[in-house]
Amino acid sequence: MPAFCRDCLAESAQGLLVCGVCGSRRIIGHDELHEVTIAHIDCDAFFASVEKRDDPSLHDKPLIVGGGKRGVVSTCCYLARRYGVRSAMPMFKALKLCPHAVVLPPNMAKYSAVGHQIRSMMDDLSPVVQPVSIDEAFIDLTGTQAVHQASPALTLARFAQTVQRDVGVTISIGLSYNRFLAKIASDLDKPNGFAVIGQQGVVDFLAPRPVGILPGVGAVFQERLRRDGITLIADLQKMDAGELTRRYGEDGLRLSRLAHGIDKRPIVTERESKSVSAETTFERDVASAEQLHHTILALSEKVARRLRHDGYSGSSVTLKLKTPDFKLITRSRALPSPTQLGSKIAQIGRELFDKEPKGKFYRLIGIGVSDLAGADQADLGDLVDTKAPQQAKLEKALDGLRDRFGSASIKRAALMPPVKKS
Amino acid sequence: MLAFPPEPCDSVAPPIRSGGFENNHDQSSRLIRTNDEESSEIMKVTVERASLLKSLSHVHRVVERRTTIPILSNVLLRAEQGVLNLRATDLDLEVTETLPADIEKAGATTVAAHMLHDIIRKLPDGAQVSLETGSDNQQMVIRSGRSRFTLQTLPDSDFPDLAAGDMSHTFTVGAADLHRLIEKTQFAISTEETRYYLNGIFLHTIEVDGGVVLRAVATDGHRLARVETPAPEGSNGMPGIIIPRKAVNEIIKLVEIAGEQVRIEMSASKIRLTFGSVVLTSKLIDGTFPDYQRVIPAGNDKVLVADKSEFAAAVDRVSTISSERGRAVKLAVADRKLTLSVTNPDSGSATEEVEVDYEASPLEIGFNARYLLDIMGQLDSDTAFFKLSDAGSPTLVQDREGSNALYVLMPMRV
Numbered sequence: 001m002p003a004f005c006r007d008c009l010a011e012s013a014q015g016l017l018v019c020g021v022c023g024s025r026r027i028i029g030h031d032e033l034h035e036v037t038i039a040h041i042d043c044d045a046f047f048a049s050v051e052k053r054d055d056p057s058l059h060d061k062p063l064i065v066g067g068g069k070r071g072v073v074s075t076c077c078y079l080a081r082r083y084g085v086r087s088a089m090p091m092f093k094a095l096k097l098c099p100h101a102v103v104l105p106p107n108m109a110k111y112s113a114v115g116h117q118i119r120s121m122m123d124d125l126s127p128v129v130q131p132v133s134i135d136e137a138f139i140d141l142t143g144t145q146a147v148h149q150a151s152p153a154l155t156l157a158r159f160a161q162t163v164q165r166d167v168g169v170t171i172s173i174g175l176s177y178n179r180f181l182a183k184i185a186s187d188l189d190k191p192n193g194f195a196v197i198g199q200q201g202v203v204d205f206l207a208p209r210p211v212g213i214l215p216g217v218g219a220v221f222q223e224r225l226r227r228d229g230i231t232l233i234a235d236l237q238k239m240d241a242g243e244l245t246r247r248y249g250e251d252g253l254r255l256s257r258l259a260h261g262i263d264k265r266p267i268v269t270e271r272e273s274k275s276v277s278a279e280t281t282f283e284r285d286v287a288s289a290e291q292l293h294h295t296i297l298a299l300s301e302k303v304a305r306r307l308r309h310d311g312y313s314g315s316s317v318t319l320k321l322k323t324p325d326f327k328l329i330t331r332s333r334a335l336p337s338p339t340q341l342g343s344k345i346a347q348i349g350r351e352l353f354d355k356e357p358k359g360k361f362y363r364l365i366g367i368g369v370s371d372l373a374g375a376d377q378a379d380l381g382d383l384v385d386t387k388a389p390q391q392a393k394l395e396k397a398l399d400g401l402r403d404r405f406g407s408a409s410i411k412r413a414a415l416m417p418p419v420k421k422s
Numbered sequence: 423m424l425a426f427p428p429e430p431c432d433s434v435a436p437p438i439r440s441g442g443f444e445n446n447h448d449q450s451s452r453l454i455r456t457n458d459e460e461s462s463e464i465m466k467v468t469v470e471r472a473s474l475l476k477s478l479s480h481v482h483r484v485v486e487r488r489t490t491i492p493i494l495s496n497v498l499l500r501a502e503q504g505v506l507n508l509r510a511t512d513l514d515l516e517v518t519e520t521l522p523a524d525i526e527k528a529g530a531t532t533v534a535a536h537m538l539h540d541i542i543r544k545l546p547d548g549a550q551v552s553l554e555t556g557s558d559n560q561q562m563v564i565r566s567g568r569s570r571f572t573l574q575t576l577p578d579s580d581f582p583d584l585a586a587g588d589m590s591h592t593f594t595v596g597a598a599d600l601h602r603l604i605e606k607t608q609f610a611i612s613t614e615e616t617r618y619y620l621n622g623i624f625l626h627t628i629e630v631d632g633g634v635v636l637r638a639v640a641t642d643g644h645r646l647a648r649v650e651t652p653a654p655e656g657s658n659g660m661p662g663i664i665i666p667r668k669a670v671n672e673i674i675k676l677v678e679i680a681g682e683q684v685r686i687e688m689s690a691s692k693i694r695l696t697f698g699s700v701v702l703t704s705k706l707i708d709g710t711f712p713d714y715q716r717v718i719p720a721g722n723d724k725v726l727v728a729d730k731s732e733f734a735a736a737v738d739r740v741s742t743i744s745s746e747r748g749r750a751v752k753l754a755v756a757d758r759k760l761t762l763s764v765t766n767p768d769s770g771s772a773t774e775e776v777e778v779d780y781e782a783s784p785l786e787i788g789f790n791a792r793y794l795l796d797i798m799g800q801l802d803s804d805t806a807f808f809k810l811s812d813a814g815s816p817t818l819v820q821d822r823e824g825s826n827a828l829y830v831l832m833p834m835r836v
Contacts, residue, residue: 018752336614336643348616382624382832383816384617 003029006157006194023140032177032198034151038140038267040174041156043118044191047134048077051104053168062101067091074106079189104332112116112181113137117167125159130267138179140267157194164192179217180263202261207234214258216251276312277320278350279366280301285324287361296349297316297342299367304342307369308399313338313378314369317345322364331355337382341391345369380398453535464555465529467501469521471542471549471566474506477519478539480679480700481510483672484517485535497535498581499553499562502528506553509581510535515669516584516703517676526616530578533562537673541571584703589687593634593656597680597697602636602801604674606649606800606827611667612642623670626662626805627653634658635826639714645793646714647800661690664711669693669704676700718815718830722809724782726755730806733760733776734798740764740772741791749791752836756784764791787813797829 003012005019007028018025043049047065051402052058056234062080066073071091083098095101115134122129125148128140141152148155158175163171172193174185181197188195197205211233212222228247230236236244236259244252257263286292296319307313321329331352341346349367381388401410481497488514489495491501498509506523509516540562545551549564555575564571579716604623612620624639628650635650636657663672673695677684680697687694694703741751744764754761758780763773798806810817819829 027816032613049665197578224516266522323777335616351616376835384620384643384712386717 001029001031002033004033004154004157006160006309009044009154009157010039011358028157028194028196029197030155030196030198031200033153036175036177036196036198037140037144037152038176038178039152039156039181040179040186041122041137041139041159042172042174042186042190043115043135044170044172045075045077045081046115046169047075047106047111048080049169051107052077052110054110058102062098064091064094064098064101064103065092065106067103067105069156076101088121093251114169118169118171121163121166125155126265126326128269130269138267140183153196157228160192160194162190178263179265179267180258181261181334184213190294192232199261203237206259206261207232209233211236211255214255215263216254221251242321249262273310273312275318275368275370275372276303276306276310276314277318277366277368278306279320279364281322281364282362284295284362285361287359287366289358292353292362292365293350294415295365296367297346297412299365300346301342301350301415303367303369304340304345304395305399305402307340307378308375308396311375313340313375314370314372315370316369317348317352318366318368318370319349320354320366320368321353321362324361324363326363329356332370334371337380338371338377339369340375340378341388343391343395344379344388348351426744445747462806464557464559465499465501465562466526466552466554467499467506467533468550468552471545471551472547474523474551475539477521477699478535478542480519480676481508481517481526482535482539483675484510484512484515486512488534491627493532493576493580493582495534495536496532496581497538498530498532498578500530500578501525501553502530511582511584512668513582513584514666514705515672517672517700518683518703519700521699529555530557530580532581532713533573533575537573538564545569556796562809564743584692584705587644587689588694589692590689591660592656592687593650593654593660594683594685595654595657597682597684599636599651599654600684600686601674601677603636603649603651604670604677607638607640607647608642608670608674609796610642610645610647610799610829611670612640613667614642617643617740617772618705619664622666622707623666624662624664625709627658627660639711641712641714641830644790644832645797646717647797647827648714648718648829649827651826657686660688662711663688663693664707664709665688665693665751666704666707667677667701672702676702717816718828719809719811719818722811722815722818724785724810725780726760726808727779727811728760728776728806728808729778730798730801730804733778733806734795736776737794737798738763739792740774741795743770743772744791745769750788750834750836751791751794752786752788754784754786755780757781782810785810785812786836787817788834789817790834791829795833797831800829802827 004010005012005022005024006028007024008019009020010019010021012019012027012029016027019027048063051063051065062083063077064073064085065075066081073085073087073089073091073094075087076085080101085094085098105278107337111134119131119137122137122139126139126141126144130138143157144155145151153175156175160171160173163169169190170380172186172190174182174195175187176197177199185195185197195209197198209232211225211230236255240254241256245255248255280295280299315335316332316334318330318337333348333352379388379392397411478707485495494512500507501523504522504525506521507518507520509518545566549566551564553562553564555562559577560575562573562575564573607623611622612621620641626637627634628637634653636652636653637648639646639648676697685696691706692699692703693706737751740762741749742765744750745764745766745768750765755778756776760776760778761773762776764773765771797819801821805822806822807822808817813833816830816832819831821827
């Protein structure tokens with residue numbers, strides 16, 4: 001069985017538990033170690049790791065990143081996890097479990113910068129990188145052996161060292177022959193882990209695991225399966241694909257394939273955008289139509305600018321509202337032709353808003369544009385709307401100013417803070 | 423990818439506007455008739471099945487299948503002075519019709535319109551139908567031959583009245599002229615919610631070459647139709663009004679059964695048309711129709727004349743290849759030859775040549791195939807007369823030079 005040491009990267013003799021070269025115990029070995037090429041890389045307790053990196057005094061303290069407006073745990077370090085603290089847990093509960101934890105508010109700008117740094121390092125590994133979130137990505141390393149003069153497994157082990165050295169956080173690597181198994185593998189050996197799942201024995205490997213680990217099986221679907229007597233992947237493996245398809249439609253067929261370790265989804269470098277949106281959660285719930293109109297305009301401008309930046313236009317506008325009791329309201333309207341104009345998006349957003357009952361409080365408001373087309377289709381105007389092309393030129397000119405002098409350099413008067421008369 | 427201009431979504435609801443054209447409970451409660459003295463005793467009336475069915479078919483179309491206000495599902499029946507009067511409304515539009523009836527007891531009630539229509543429709547031809555309300559006026563019994571139906575009623579006093587108020591202008595127009603004004607512009611009405619003022623036909627009078635014409639205009643921004651007829655006496659100076667789509671759809675059907683003349687009364691907010699025994703009253707769209715004159719190209723100098731049927735058939739054939747969306751057909755014209763072509767990256771391509779009269783410099787321009795066919799369908803002559811400018815500018819289409827029906831079409835990029 002091929003194996004190597006994750007610390008000195010030296011090939012290891014068969015069956016050794018300690019590296020013959022450097023004495024490390026971090027030996028990784030697998031029959032298909034040098035054959036599998038699909039990796040899932042997940043940063044360990046990312047936000048907390050970044051904070052600990054920047055403040056070594058936190059190193060041996062349980063750390064919780066979170067709180068802020070709505071008071072839940074975003075991320076907690078592995079020390080805090082020992083006390084039972086988990087992501088998305090309300091802060092008061094987390095502090096009851098671990099009263100001496102250090103709590104830091106999230107610094108998204110910093111995490112985003114570190115995330116981008118790691119992502120650009122991934123781009124050196126393979127042209128096929130699919131980011132999933134700020135701290136997580138799939139990489140297809142097929143055919144990169146010649147470039148790196150090493151198998152994907154060795155390349156990844158070296159990458160983990162580089163990230164730890166240059167960025168100062170640890171990652172966990174899952175390596176397999178498809179996406180779904182790579183994702184499962186990265187969870188097997190956290191933190192600072194490396195796990196391989198090969199084709200051989202995959203059915204036996206999956207059999208005792210709960211169906212909830214399969215992608216697309218959320219709490220609701222899992223409950224439905226449980227009522228039907230299916231809790232383990234083994235239960236799915238015993239069933240015929242046709243029977244599963246009859247019961248659960250296309251999902252059933254997919255489940256049957258996944259249960260046998262089959263996942264044909266490719267790693268795609270750039271997901272085609274389906275919509276562009278922006279939203280804001282208020283510090284305090286808002287009912288004022290004036291203020292909400294104002295926010296709609298600001299969000300619409302943000303969306304429009306992003307549309308222009310990414311070369312899109314959209315012909316459907318969606319208004320999203322969340323009530324204080326977390327009820328989500330969405331209202332959409334189709335446009336006769338695609339737009340990337342903030343003023344037009346805002347106008348429709350406001351019209352949709354004005355149809356809602358007046359005086360209601362909202363905790364969140366969002367504006368989205370979907371049904372995307374290319375930028376060349378946008379705002380050509382028509383027989384009635386002859387001003388759109390000029391408006392488009394104006395907004396593009398504003399983009400130019402903002403790119404050069406910063407986003408605060410020019411604003412619509414409507415979005416300016418009120419000036420006090422002296 | 424969307425090609426320009428995209429086809430409008432057909433499923434857009436009619437506009438709900440504040441002021442004059444709204445459809446909410448506040449409005450309905452104001453419309454509710456409060457004159458209790460008219461409220462009826464027992465009604466008993468006999469009518470011919472055929473004439474009742476015909477009248478019901480005119481009024482029941484106004485009734486929305488789904489409505490949140492129960493009485494709007496009903497038709498008002500009022501028997502008095504030798505006639506039975508039927509009335510239906512959706513609060514924006516009201517249609518009434520009177521038919522001769524044998525009245526035993528005058529009175530009024532309301533019953534479910536679609537159900538009454540279905541019942542009368544299924545009764546045998548030539549039957550007599552008697553309608554009688556119970557003493558408590560909570561039910562109406564329908565008897566015909568050996569059939570007997572009992573329908574729940576709602577009090578006629580709750581039935582909303584689209585109080586028309588004072589009408590500022592009254593005139594009569596030839597039924598054929600009205601039919602033409604509407605039929606030839608209806609296709610261009612927009613369904614777009616945001617520009618609600620395009621959801622109807624703009625009717626107004628205007629002076630043209632020393633004479634006054636009654637003009638109908640509709641546009642969805644991609645095509646525009648403008649049709650006119652000499653202004654009927656009394657129409658000059660009428661307010662420019664926008665007749666909403668639903669009213670337009672009913673008017674076109676009712677004008678077909680009207681006699682020679684249709685009487686039109688209007689104010690700034692309502693229109694009433696009388697087609698013999700049928701009267702339609704509608705609210706108008708409260709908005710300003712855009713200045714359409716400035717988009718009608720005056721300087722297009724490239725004249726193209728094609729055989730209409732040949733051209734339409736060729737457009738239809740080549741557009742077979744185009745995708746559902748962005749049905750663009752490219753017109754390349756040089757000398758006396760017009761080449762129509764469609765390229766669809768997913769399925770293939772098609773071209774067809776048509777002989778035309780064209781003497782200007784060669785030109786390539788793209789149009790939405792369906793829009794072209796819609797306009798061809800409106801032309802009365804055997805020829806189609808185009809006035810083009812360039813690939814980016816609107817094109818004028820007519821039967822012939824100077825025709826009183828005119829169409830403007832935005833090009834598409836191809």
